[in-house]
Amino acid sequence: MSVISATSVAYSPKRFKRQRRKQAFREFLTRFRNDRLAVAGLVVLLAFTVMALIAPWISPKGGLSAVESIDNPLWAKPSGDYPLGTDHLGRSVAAQFVWGSRVSLFVGLAATVLTVAIGSLVGISAGFLGKWTDAILMRFTDWFLVIPFLPLAIVLAAVLDRSVWNIVLVIGVTSWPGTARLIRAQVLTVKQRLYVDRARALGASRSHVIRRHILPNVAPLILANVTLAVPISILTETTLSFLGLGDPNKVSWGKTLEEAYNAGAITREAWWYYLPAGLGIVAVVLAFTLFGRALEEILDPRLREQGR
Amino acid sequence: MSVLELHDLSITYRSERGDVPAVRGVNLTIEPGETVGLAGESGCGKSTIAAAVLRLLPKQTRVEGHVLLDGEDVYAMKPGRLRAVRWTSAAIVFQGALHSLNPVQRVGHQIDEAIMLHSSVSESQARRKSNELLERVGIPAERSRSYPHQLSGGQRQRVLIALALSCGPKLLIADEPTTALDVMVQAQVLELLAELQRDHGLAMLFITHDLSVLTSTCERLAVMYAGRIVEDGPSHDVFGDPIHPYSRGLANAFPTIGDPLSRMNPRGLAGDPPNPANLPTGCPFHPRCDRAIEICSTEDVLLMSASPGRHAACVHVRSGNA
Amino acid sequence: MPEPLLELDQVHVTFSSQRGTVRAVDGVSLDVRPGEVLALVGESGCGKTTLIRSILGLETPSAGAITFDGRAVDQRQKSLRALRRHVQMIFQDPTGALNPRHTIYEAVAEGIRIHKMIGSEPELVAEALSRAGLRPPERFMSRYPHEISGGQRQRVLIAGAMALNPRLLLADEPVASLDASIRGEILALMRSLVDEMGISIIAVTHDLGLAWNIADRIAVMYLGRIVEIGEAEDVLANPQHPYTKALLSVVPEMDRMQQQILTGETPDPSRIPTGCRFHPRCPVVASREAERLGILGHCTGVDVELVERANAHSSACHALP
Numbered sequence: 001m002s003v004i005s006a007t008s009v010a011y012s013p014k015r016f017k018r019q020r021r022k023q024a025f026r027e028f029l030t031r032f033r034n035d036r037l038a039v040a041g042l043v044v045l046l047a048f049t050v051m052a053l054i055a056p057w058i059s060p061k062g063g064l065s066a067v068e069s070i071d072n073p074l075w076a077k078p079s080g081d082y083p084l085g086t087d088h089l090g091r092s093v094a095a096q097f098v099w100g101s102r103v104s105l106f107v108g109l110a111a112t113v114l115t116v117a118i119g120s121l122v123g124i125s126a127g128f129l130g131k132w133t134d135a136i137l138m139r140f141t142d143w144f145l146v147i148p149f150l151p152l153a154i155v156l157a158a159v160l161d162r163s164v165w166n167i168v169l170v171i172g173v174t175s176w177p178g179t180a181r182l183i184r185a186q187v188l189t190v191k192q193r194l195y196v197d198r199a200r201a202l203g204a205s206r207s208h209v210i211r212r213h214i215l216p217n218v219a220p221l222i223l224a225n226v227t228l229a230v231p232i233s234i235l236t237e238t239t240l241s242f243l244g245l246g247d248p249n250k251v252s253w254g255k256t257l258e259e260a261y262n263a264g265a266i267t268r269e270a271w272w273y274y275l276p277a278g279l280g281i282v283a284v285v286l287a288f289t290l291f292g293r294a295l296e297e298i299l300d301p302r303l304r305e306q307g308r
Numbered sequence: 309m310s311v312l313e314l315h316d317l318s319i320t321y322r323s324e325r326g327d328v329p330a331v332r333g334v335n336l337t338i339e340p341g342e343t344v345g346l347a348g349e350s351g352c353g354k355s356t357i358a359a360a361v362l363r364l365l366p367k368q369t370r371v372e373g374h375v376l377l378d379g380e381d382v383y384a385m386k387p388g389r390l391r392a393v394r395w396t397s398a399a400i401v402f403q404g405a406l407h408s409l410n411p412v413q414r415v416g417h418q419i420d421e422a423i424m425l426h427s428s429v430s431e432s433q434a435r436r437k438s439n440e441l442l443e444r445v446g447i448p449a450e451r452s453r454s455y456p457h458q459l460s461g462g463q464r465q466r467v468l469i470a471l472a473l474s475c476g477p478k479l480l481i482a483d484e485p486t487t488a489l490d491v492m493v494q495a496q497v498l499e500l501l502a503e504l505q506r507d508h509g510l511a512m513l514f515i516t517h518d519l520s521v522l523t524s525t526c527e528r529l530a531v532m533y534a535g536r537i538v539e540d541g542p543s544h545d546v547f548g549d550p551i552h553p554y555s556r557g558l559a560n561a562f563p564t565i566g567d568p569l570s571r572m573n574p575r576g577l578a579g580d581p582p583n584p585a586n587l588p589t590g591c592p593f594h595p596r597c598d599r600a601i602e603i604c605s606t607e608d609v610l611l612m613s614a615s616p617g618r619h620a621a622c623v624h625v626r627s628g629n630a
Numbered sequence: 631m632p633e634p635l636l637e638l639d640q641v642h643v644t645f646s647s648q649r650g651t652v653r654a655v656d657g658v659s660l661d662v663r664p665g666e667v668l669a670l671v672g673e674s675g676c677g678k679t680t681l682i683r684s685i686l687g688l689e690t691p692s693a694g695a696i697t698f699d700g701r702a703v704d705q706r707q708k709s710l711r712a713l714r715r716h717v718q719m720i721f722q723d724p725t726g727a728l729n730p731r732h733t734i735y736e737a738v739a740e741g742i743r744i745h746k747m748i749g750s751e752p753e754l755v756a757e758a759l760s761r762a763g764l765r766p767p768e769r770f771m772s773r774y775p776h777e778i779s780g781g782q783r784q785r786v787l788i789a790g791a792m793a794l795n796p797r798l799l800l801a802d803e804p805v806a807s808l809d810a811s812i813r814g815e816i817l818a819l820m821r822s823l824v825d826e827m828g829i830s831i832i833a834v835t836h837d838l839g840l841a842w843n844i845a846d847r848i849a850v851m852y853l854g855r856i857v858e859i860g861e862a863e864d865v866l867a868n869p870q871h872p873y874t875k876a877l878l879s880v881v882p883e884m885d886r887m888q889q890q891i892l893t894g895e896t897p898d899p900s901r902i903p904t905g906c907r908f909h910p911r912c913p914v915v916a917s918r919e920a921e922r923l924g925i926l927g928h929c930t931g932v933d934v935e936l937v938e939r940a941n942a943h944s945s946a947c948h949a950l951p
Contacts, residue, residue: 011752013735016772020733194726201686202741202790203714205707212740216731349809460895490673491836495880495891517810520839520882547883554811561810564883565842565866574821574843576814580779 038294044287052101059098085272088263097276103252108234114172119179127187145177157245164247171236190217227292231285253277311479311511312338316373328585330356332535343512345522345529349581352532354515358483399472403484409456415467416452422474441470462493481513520562523547531555534592541618551620553597634661641694643684649900654680656854667831669845673896677854678834682800718791722803724783728775735771738790758793781812801833853907860943870945905930
């Protein structure tokens with residue numbers, strides 16, 4: 001009862017998919033372009049990223065060394081020689097700003113990668129496999145959820161050498177439970193959908209269901225979660241460094257704030273010492289948040305499901 | 309005086325994507341104690357009419373024509389008068405009772421609230437009245453302390469009916485009141501509605517897509533399509549011997565058990581109900597009509613008399629071939 | 631009499647919930663022959679949806695045997711997967727059953743890919759769409775579910791199921807959520823699949839009119855058991871069981887019968903009455919007829935079996951000879 005001749009069907013699902021993806025991307029760009037705050041956020045992020053990457057070329061490392069700065073004026077106001085002035089040891093604040101951004105951004109990204117990697121793995125496994133796996137993984141998650149990050153950071157700093165990786169570890173270990181729960185909830189929602197039932201009725205294996213139905217509906221949530229987790233990680237790193245738990249050998253914005261505070265920059269009204277780092281953090285966090293919010297709105301699976 | 313009069317009612321929704329004409333020139337009258345059915349499917353405008361009677365449409369909606377409740381123009385009322393009239397002159401029983409009842413309030417309290425909003429009785433007097441109402445609809449007074457989710461679908465629908473009757477309206481608008489219910493529960497609710505009507509002399513506007521239910525509950529019925537009434541007349545006649553091709557298509561969806569014509573012969577209409585934002589030219593039903601002729605795609609037809617007491621909006625009525 | 635395609639033997643499906651043990655399907659034996667439409671009729675909570683889901687393995691029977699095409703069906707993944715090549719399902723909510731991110735093409739191709747069917751995929755998809763009435767098929771392939779109408783979505787589901795060339799189609803309230811005027815078309819399509827391709831269909835529905843329209847046989851379910859089964863004309867013209875009679879009597883426009891509106895709510899499968907499970911709502915008991923006949927003790931205390939009382943027409947009732 002074939003009504004189609006062998007040569008008449010020239011439809012290529014792969015080609016259509018590619019076209020559709022290009023179109024979806026173009027739509028995404030248009031909607032993103034229209035959100036001016038989000039574009040501003042993206043621009044700010046790119047600026048800081050570029051600055052962090054070209055640091056070795058725009059600001060010689062020597063500027064960070066107290067030894068090499070021994071001849072510099074102390075507490076100098078911003079001027080031609082020192083665009084952001086100098087600190088209590090004569091070091092260029094501009095150099096600290098530029099090099100500090102590297103650590104702040106790096107820790108923010110690395111900690112987020114760790115958080116999302118563990119969180120997604122646990123969330124998807126618990127949500128999809130259910131029953132005992134879910135119960136055990138969730139108790140495990142709850143256990144980590146209640147670990148307070150500050151005491152953990154202090155303990156780790158005392159037990160291991162203080163380093164950037166410690167900070168990454170601390171943030172990752174205390175943040176992944178939140179992500180795991182979020183993703184698990186989304187997996188549970190999708191799992192109950194009738195089209196998953198239909199896939200099973202058609203004879204789909206578990207891996208097919210995960211690959212074709214669960215992941216595509218969870219991925220946008222993970223992406224949006226990532227862009228919002230980065231600023232949180234950056235803020236956390238700042239806090240830990242400010243409290244003196246950061247890497248003593250590396251400069252970060254949090255460390256700059258700590259040193260400025262300890263050196264009495266506030267009473268001295270040496271605003272050029274603490275303001276740049278503070279504003280830098282605010283700018284980066286705000287930029288990520290605006291960008292992430294726009295991304296989440298555009299990619300929200302709920303909006304997608306309504307066919308918008 | 310009629311309990312409800314719709315004169316040339318036209319309702320257009322306004323959205324960023326343009327205007328959507330949901331109702332296009334509807335005339336309808338309901339006399340005291342009468343039950344009138346309004347049949348139609350998704351997008352035909354019937355629920356819009358239900359909301360329009362109590363002025364419950366979104367603010368920017370354009371309403372042309374008149375809605376007269378007990379002789380008063382609903383759209384000319386001042387806000388104070390409107391609030392006084394709502395629920396006391398006419399009340400609505402909605403579909404999907406789970407979403408129409410407040411899930412975090414006990415059902416008895418929700419009825420108390422309605423009573424106290426419209427009269428100056430004390431809380432205990434209101435409570436007594438609401439318990440009476442619940443008993444009247446077949447729910448024991450103790451259940452008034454239940455939350456909506458603790459009741460079954462049929463019970464929730466009864467609560468909605470009690471709620472609608474709480475201020476003694478003259479007109480009850482029932483919008484798909486039994487659609488989501490099992491057939492036996494549906495029969496119970498319909499029986500209840502018939503009893504209440506007799507006891508209180510209520511007029512009722514019964515809105516649903518189920519033509520067969522309308523024939524057993526209403527004296528007259530009107531069939532809506534694309535915002536207009538395309539046929540009206542005594543309910544048994546419209547269901548048993550439809551004139552308009554759409555009414556015929558709709559009636560076929562509810563085959564009479566035992567009728568050899570429908571045995572192993574499911575009949576339906578091709579195509580899909582029209583999108584009110586994008587109606588076909590001429591008669592909006594013509595793309596799906598098996599009796600469409602050339603003129604149908606260019607000329608829209610209004611209701612005209614087909615036989616005493618019956619009207620249909622079809623070109624074949626005019627030519628006498630209906 | 632041809633060999634039955636599907637045989638259910640005393641199938642039970644039990645769930646445990648907060649309210650206790652829910653015996654959703656409580657001992658159902660059923661045969662489905664090749665090329666027939668069996669309507670499974672009942673109200674919510676009677677277990678009809680659970681029953682067909684358990685045929686496909688979407689619910690696991692707690693007892694009983696299922697035989698398809700002469701071979702026993704066990705609940706292991708491999709066996710179920712092979713079964714799902716021959717038994718397919720369409721759902722009540724066609725919108726929810728389609729992944730909104732997949733095109734129509736992908737929705738229909740999903741089954742083809744899972745079972746690695748031989749042949750050109752685009753051709754198989756086109757043929758399935760055509761057979762389901764979506765012509766020309768190419769016009770629909772690139773669309774997304776939200777871009778087509780409810781009736782078309784149900785046709786897509788039918789296409790997706792038929793693409794596997796099943797021998798049995800399980801239809802769960804196939805037209806309940808569709809606009810009334812287009813139901814006939816979908817039902818006609820289903821009937822044509824039976825007439826032209828020889829498949830069998832089990833149609834779960836609460837609508838007796840649908841059964842009149844397309845069913846060869848009807849089985850009426852109540853609280854997890856079949857209470858009456860027979861040829862459609864027999865059951866609808868001469869119902870034996872009091873429940874069937876009551877259901878028929880409340881169908882609007884059923885002028886030949888006196889309306890018998892049962893009291894009470896649709897019963898709860900976690901609290902099944904003793905004896906004949908219908909006795910608390912049975913008009914024969916309520917009107918004291920049972921007492922007069924001297925069978926009241928049976929109705930309240932003794933469980934009742936399906937007994938053939940006319941040609942291939944059985945019912946489970948103490949009050950009948």
